[in-house]
Amino acid sequence: MKKIILYKYYNILLQETYNNSLKIHGFTPEGVYWNDKNSQYKRFSIITFLLNRFSKYKNLKIADIGCGYAELLNYFILKNMKFEYEGYDINKKMIEYCKEKFKNKNFYLKSYPISQCDVSVMSGTYNYAVTEDIKSWESYVLDNLKDCYEKSKLGIIFNLQFEKKKAIRNYIYYTEIDFMLNLLKKNFKRIDKFYTFNSRKDIHFVIYKN
Numbered sequence: 001m002k003k004i005i006l007y008k009y010y011n012i013l014l015q016e017t018y019n020n021s022l023k024i025h026g027f028t029p030e031g032v033y034w035n036d037k038n039s040q041y042k043r044f045s046i047i048t049f050l051l052n053r054f055s056k057y058k059n060l061k062i063a064d065i066g067c068g069y070a071e072l073l074n075y076f077i078l079k080n081m082k083f084e085y086e087g088y089d090i091n092k093k094m095i096e097y098c099k100e101k102f103k104n105k106n107f108y109l110k111s112y113p114i115s116q117c118d119v120s121v122m123s124g125t126y127n128y129a130v131t132e133d134i135k136s137w138e139s140y141v142l143d144n145l146k147d148c149y150e151k152s153k154l155g156i157i158f159n160l161q162f163e164k165k166k167a168i169r170n171y172i173y174y175t176e177i178d179f180m181l182n183l184l185k186k187n188f189k190r191i192d193k194f195y196t197f198n199s200r201k202d203i204h205f206v207i208y209k210n
Helices: 002-025 037-054 069-080 092-101 134-150 177-187
Strands: 061-065 084-089 106-109 119-121 153-163 167-169 172-175 189-194 202-208
Touching: 002 092, 002 134, 037 069, 037 119, 037 153, 037 189, 037 202, 061 134, 069 084, 084 092, 092 106, 119 134, 134 153, 134 167, 134 172, 134 177, 153 177, 172 177, 177 189, 177 202
Parallel strands: 061 084, 061 119, 084 106, 119 153, 153 172
Antiparallel strands: 153 202, 167 172, 189 202
């Protein structure tokens, strides 16, 4: 019960934080705490590459968790990638914006899929931490991953920033790669990690359902 209340509080803080940023920067990379569009698209290219691991399954249904203003969908459109897409975010303003911009797609005010998808994707979703309590934030991240895993037929893909020693600095959570990998192995069946110099501050994880 305490966890539920705490996580609701974290979500309220996240909503307020992003609303304040949107007032200043609008629906832009800076408005969702990305450095710029280039770094945003580098992550998207990696996620697209990792989605190929499920390529034997045609017409993948993707749940974009923490979709923000749905720039991942825009990336798919620009690259002519054929995925069935749904967007999810806990921020009402983001969802309203997405529904208006992409009228033929479904968007939901939720932190996990409301129905079964093939793969849940989280790009930068858990980077911005609203607490300095590292253990508590890691618990929040893990429980959110479990919620998404339950609704994903094939698996989930997500990324985090990392350093040699985990920390929360300037509201950004940095994991330790080995720590996070071991934590995931304790809670899920099969995990791969992926690193590339193309996005050198990020570590990506693929959690498979089977």
